[in-house]
Every structure is written in structure tokens, then in C-alpha cells.
Amino acid sequence: MPVIARFYGIIIKIFYRQAEHNPPHLHAIYGEYVGVIDIQTQKMIEGDLPPKALSMVQEWTKIHEKSLMEIWTTQKFKKLPPLE
Helix, strand or coil, rough: CEEEEEEEEEEEEEECCCCCCCCCCCEEEECEEEEEEECCCCEEEEEECHHHHHHHHHHHHHCCCCCHHHHHHHHHCCCCCCCC
């Protein structure tokens, strides 16, 4: 999975494989914790991210929703700026 961004010890990745991977989502890794976040709703679909890390990922996802959806649909992966 390509790494899209890194911030505060959180690694954001996107992996895409046709319809079997819908809805559009990203993977957030924070130490031993992992969360799958819906790009459009910013809700955790699956995983166990701690509340503070989840909140930061949700904020970052909301800020970059348009770019993330572009990456998802075009499969042209690019780095995005970290949460500041």
C-alpha cells in the first residue's frame, strides 16, 4: 500500500482493488493500532485506533477529502501534506 502521509506517528495508506474494496477508504496505522476510515464520512469502518489518533485522522481526512477521492478514482498516488 502506498504511503500517502505521515503525521504525529500516524501512517496513512491507500490500497485499491476494484469493487471488493468499496467504500473508498484509507488505512491509518498508529503503532500497533490500525483503523480503516471511510474517506467520505470520516467514520472508522474497522479497527482499533485510540480516540485521539482517530480524531486526528478524521480531521486530516476531512481536509483532504477531495484529493483522497481523486487518488481513489484515478489510482495516481501522491503524497499529501501532514496534519499541522
